[in-house]
Each structure stands twice: as structure tokens, then as C-alpha cells.
Amino acid sequence: MMRVLYGVSPNDIPSFDTKRLRAEFLIEGLFAPGHIxxxxxxxxxxxxxAACPAETPLAFGGGADVGTPLFFTAREMGIANLGGAGRIIVDGQxxxxxxxxxxxxxxGAEQVALASDDPANPARFYMNSVPAGRDIAHRLITRDEAKPLDLGEDSRSNRRRLRMYIHPEVxxxxxxxxGITDLAPGSIWNTxxxxxxxxxxxxxxxxxxxxxDRVIHLMGRPAETRNLIVANGDVVISPAWSIHMGAGTGPYAFVWGMTGExxxxxxxxxxxxxxxK
Incomplete structure (x- = not known):
């Protein structure tokens, strides 16, 4: 069974201690070697x-946890490789x-299998999936095919390159x-x-x-902010009512995924x- 986060009202945040805030918005331990x-x-x-295949490929496709015959009966997904070279097989492709x-x-996909080319330098696959209402063909988007946007300023320590991958323009x-955002050397602030x-x-x-190193991720309503201390591979869920920005104690990058109206x-x-505030 997959972990479940139920979401909360912004009015609840003032009463949360650190443990409760992390339980509701921070997902730790996704990148487990040899597991999905x-x-x-x-x-x-x-x-x-997340999936970290070693010698043996890892596969999924059943829909029990999402209430449909197959995982992709009514869903789409983006899978980013954040590690060594790897392969993904979707229904034989x-x-x-x-x-x-x-x-x-x-x-409409039935089974997805994920493999590393070299178990000594394994792939680290990170996944975002959301409900989908139409069929769109599977597609690989390489780093060179993504659309880059250069943002920020060196003088404000927030220069970064944002790359759009799954986006109407790409x-x-x-x-x-x-997409994926990489910070320039010496910059610490994102978003x-x-x-x-x-x-x-x-x-x-x-x-x-x-x-x-850690990233200090700021969240909450603008007049009632809180922070999460985030380690490598951790995922933050940011509801629509929350700001999001962060600063790192050392170099870092992040994958962003969005869905909505x-x-x-x-x-x-x-x-x-x-x-x-």
C-alpha cells in the first residue's frame, strides 16, 4: 500500500508543531535502493x-491503490532520471x-518496468502522476529538448536555469x-x-x-509562514494556498511538478x- 497524505486547511497551520508539519507536507525515504x-x-x-533499480528491474502497473483496474487507467505520469543511465520499458516500448x-x-499504459544500465551507478527515477482525461502518446524528452529559461540575478543569489519538459510548448x-531547475554556482535561492x-x-x-547539506523550504500563507528542513531526495507537497521558496546550505537542484485547472x-x-511574515 502506498502512503497517503490527506491535505489540510491553511487555518490549521498555526497549531502545527514541527513533527505535524513534516508529516503533512514532507515525504521522506522515497529513494530506497531496490524498491519502488x-x-x-x-x-x-x-x-x-521513486524507483531505484539495481541488478533487477522494477515494475508496476496494477491499479488497486488508485481504485482503477490499472495504475494508468485514468492517469498520466512523468518520470525523471536523477541518477545514472537507465531504461524504462512501457508495454514493450x-x-x-x-x-x-x-x-x-x-x-492507458499497462506495465512500466524500470532498470539501471550499471548497478554500480544506478538510475534514480522520480515520478509524478495525476488524473488524465485523454490519451496522449508516451514520449521521451531529453535534457537538450527541454525549453530553458534563465532566471534571477547573481547579485541576489538566485540565478538559476529552469527547464520545461512536460509542458504545452515542449x-x-x-x-x-x-521540469527541472538547476541553480547557478554561488546562488542559493529558488522560486x-x-x-x-x-x-x-x-x-x-x-x-x-x-x-x-539541507534546503530550508518556506511555505504557508504569506502572513503565516513556516519552514521545512529538507534533505537530498525529500519531496515537499505545496498546496495552492501556500507560497513556496527555499534556500540551500550548499549546491542543489529540484524537480517541480504541477497540476490543476x-x-x-x-x-x-x-x-x-x-x-x-
Whole structure:
């Protein structure tokens, strides 16, 4: 059975201690060697997951945990490779994924198998899945095929390159958006300015952190912020009512995945940093 997060009202946040805040919004331990792990959130019914195959490929496809005959009966998925080279086989169709490539898996797939090319340098597959209402063909989007956006300023320590992978301008989907952001050397801040998008939720998977480093992820309503201390491979669920921004104690990157009422990446409401409490 996959883990389940039920989601909470923003009015509940003032009463949460650190343990409760982490239990509701932070998913730890997804990247378990030799296993597939999933977590289901009632926030727009996104499923996040990870698979770390070693010598033996890992496969899934049954729908018991999502209430349908197959996992993909009414779902689509993006799978990002955050490790060594690997392969994904979707109903016999094989795709080779290098580091920072993403595979889109469309509605109707029956079985997905994930494998590492070299068990000594295994693939680390990270997954976002959301409900889908139409069939779209599976597609591999390589790092070079993603659409880059250079954002931020060195003087403000927030220069970064955002790459859109699953996006109407690159590879279509039903409701899923997915991409990867890399920070420039010396920059620590992501997602500046902080913002809200009331019609979409978001999931952040932080990766490429050293063992001793952490990201301080800020969340909550602008006038009632809280923080999560996030380690390598941890995933933060960010509801539509919450701001999201973070700073790292060392180099890091993150995968962002979104779903909701629309796919307009720029449809959001900035929040001036001076207004945060």
C-alpha cells in the first residue's frame, strides 16, 4: 500500500508543531535502493514516487491503490532520471534515459518496468502522476529538448536555469506539468519572488544535495509562514494556498511538478518578500 497524505486547511497551520508539519507536507525515504515507493496526496490527487533499480528491474502497473483496474487507467505520469543511465520499458516500448531526461507516460499504459544500465551507478527515477482525461502518446524528452529559461540575478543569489519538459510548448499532456531547475554556482535561492497559484498545486523534489547539506523550504500563507528542513531526495507537497521558496546550505537542484485547472506556467500571483511574515 502506498502512503497517503490527506491535505489540510491553511487555518490549521498555526497549531502545527514541527513533527505535524513534516508529516503533512514532507515525504521522506522515497529513494530506497531496490524498491519502488509511492505516496498519494489528496491535494489534487497527485501521486509521487521513486524507483531505484539495481541488478533487477522494477515494475508496476496494477491499479488497486488508485481504485482503477490499472495504475494508468485514468492517469498520466512523468518520470525523471536523477541518477545514472537507465531504461524504462512501457508495454514493450523501451526508452533510454540519461541523467535529467524525463519520460512522459500517457493514459492507458499497462506495465512500466524500470532498470539501471550499471548497478554500480544506478538510475534514480522520480515520478509524478495525476488524473488524465485523454490519451496522449508516451514520449521521451531529453535534457537538450527541454525549453530553458534563465532566471534571477547573481547579485541576489538566485540565478538559476529552469527547464520545461512536460509542458504545452515542449511535450503535451492532459494536466501534468514537469521540469527541472538547476541553480547557478554561488546562488542559493529558488522560486523568487515567492508566489501563489490558487488554481494549481506543486510538488518539489530536492536532489543533488551533499549528505551534510539541507534546503530550508518556506511555505504557508504569506502572513503565516513556516519552514521545512529538507534533505537530498525529500519531496515537499505545496498546496495552492501556500507560497513556496527555499534556500540551500550548499549546491542543489529540484524537480517541480504541477497540476490543476490550467497549464499556464506564468499564471501566478507574486508575493513581495517584504510582505512575508
Amino acid at each position: 515507493e509511492f505516496a498519494y496526496t489528496h491535494v489534487d490527487r497527485m501521486v509521487v514516487g 523501451e526508452f533510454a534515459l540519461a541523467n535529467r531526461d524525463i519520460l512522459y507516460v500517457g493514459r 511535450a503535451p499532456s492532459c494536466l501534468l506539468l514537469m 523568487m519572488p515567492p508566489h501563489l497559484h490558487e488554481r494549481r498545486m506543486e510538488a518539489y523534489c530536492y536532489f543533488d544535495l551533499a549528505e551534510a 490550467n497549464q499556464a506556467y506564468t499564471e501566478f500571483d507574486p508575493v513581495p518578500v517584504a510582505d512575508l
